[in-house]
Amino acid sequence: MRTLRRTAPLVLVLAAGLALAAWLTAKAGDPALYPPPPGDDAVTVRLVANAWHSGLLLPREALARAAAQAGSGALVGVTERFGAYPALEIGWGDAGFYRAVPTLGALDWRLALRALFTPGGRPAVLHVVGIADASTFRGAGIVTLHLSRAGFGRLAAALAAAFTLRDGRPVEAGPGLYGPSLFYEAQGRFGLFHVCNHWSAGLLHAAGLPVTPLLDTLPRGLALDLAWRAGAQAP
Template sequence: MRIPLLFVVLLLGCASAPEPPQAPPDCAPRRAVQVVDHGLHAGLLLPAADLLQRLPGLAEDFPGTGFIELGWGNEGFYRNPDAGFAQGVQALFWSGDSVLHLVQLAARPTGGQMTLALDEAGYQRLLDYLLAGFALDAEGRPQALGPGLYRHSRFYRANGRYSLLNTCNTWVAEALAAAGLPLGEGSPLTASGLMRQLRRPALAGFICQAP
C-alpha cells in the first residue's frame, strides 16, 4: 500500500496550491524569491513586474503589480480538480502535456514560506529557467489555456513532461539550482523534502526569512 499512497501524495500535492496570506520584509539589497510550501506542493513567488519585463505577453492576463506565484505540473491532473487515482497514475507514468499555473497576489505570504536572497546574476538565471518553462507560440507569446484554480490565476502551456521523478517540487528545486543554490545530490520529490534541503547549513547564506 505504500506505493499507491506515494502516488496520491505526489499528485495531489502538484494539483493544489491554496492562496497564501500577506507580507514579510524583503531581503534588500539582494533579490528576494520565496519558496511557498503548501504542504504537498511547492511554488515560487517573485515580483510580477520582473516576469512581465522578461515576458511581456503575460501582461494580457496579469498587471505588473504585486507578486506572481508559479507552479508546474501535468496538464490533465493539474487542471482537473475531480481527477481520480487512475488519471493520477497515468500522469506519473504516461504523462502528456504539462502546464504552468500562475497566481497573482497583492503581497508576499506570511506563512508556509522561505525567503531566499539571490545576487543579480543568480536572480536572472532563475528568471531564465522559469521563462524557458513556457511553451511559446510562433510569435513568442505564452499560450494561455484558461482560468486557473483561483480568482486571479491562469494556466499556460509548458515545456517538459511530468513523471514520478519529475514533479512540481523537483521543478522548483531545479529552478533554484539554476540560480546557484547548492542543493546537493538528488532532486526532492516532495515539498517537505525540498524544504529540508533548503535548511541545510550550506544554504544558510541564502536564507533571509525563515518560514
C-alpha cells in the same frame, strides 16, 4: 522481536542506499551567484510549499526587468498580463492532474498514479497567479530566499524557457485554480522523476542554489534541502 531483528538490517541498508543516492545526485550551487555578496541589491523570492505541490512567489517588477534584459518578450508579456499585482506565484505540473485537483480534498489517486507513471511522461502546464497579499498562502509553508541580481536573472531565463510559445507568444490554456490566474502550456514532461517540486528546485538551481533532486521530490523535502544546503529558514 524476531521479526524486528530480521527487518532492522534491511531498513538500515535501504536508508543507507537512499542517503548514498541523494549524495550522488546532489547538485552543487554556484558561489558566483549565491549567496549574494554583502551589500548586493538582492531579490527576495519565496518557495510556497503545500501538501504535495510547490511553486515560486516572485516580485513582478523585478521579473519584468530581468525578462527584458534577457530579451524574453514572452515573459515580459506575462508580467504585463498581471500588471496590477506586485507578485506572481508560478508553478508547473501535469496538465490533467494540476487542473483537476485544486485542493487536497479533491485528490484523485487514479489521476495521481496516471500522472506519475505514464511511460514517457505527460504534458505539462504552468500556473500563474497575480498575488496582491501574501496572506493568500496562510497555512502553506513559506521558505524565503535572497538571490543575487545575476542569480535572479538566470532564474528568469529558465522560467522564460518553460513556456510553450506560438508565434513568439505564450499559449494560454484556460483559467487558473484561484484568484486572478491562468494556465499556460509548458515545456517538459511530468512524471515520477520530474514532478513540480523538481521544477521549482531546478529554477532555484539556475539561480545558483545547491539542490538534491531525490530529497526535493516532496515539498517538505525541498524546504528542508534549502534549509540544510542553502541556509534558508524552513517552514
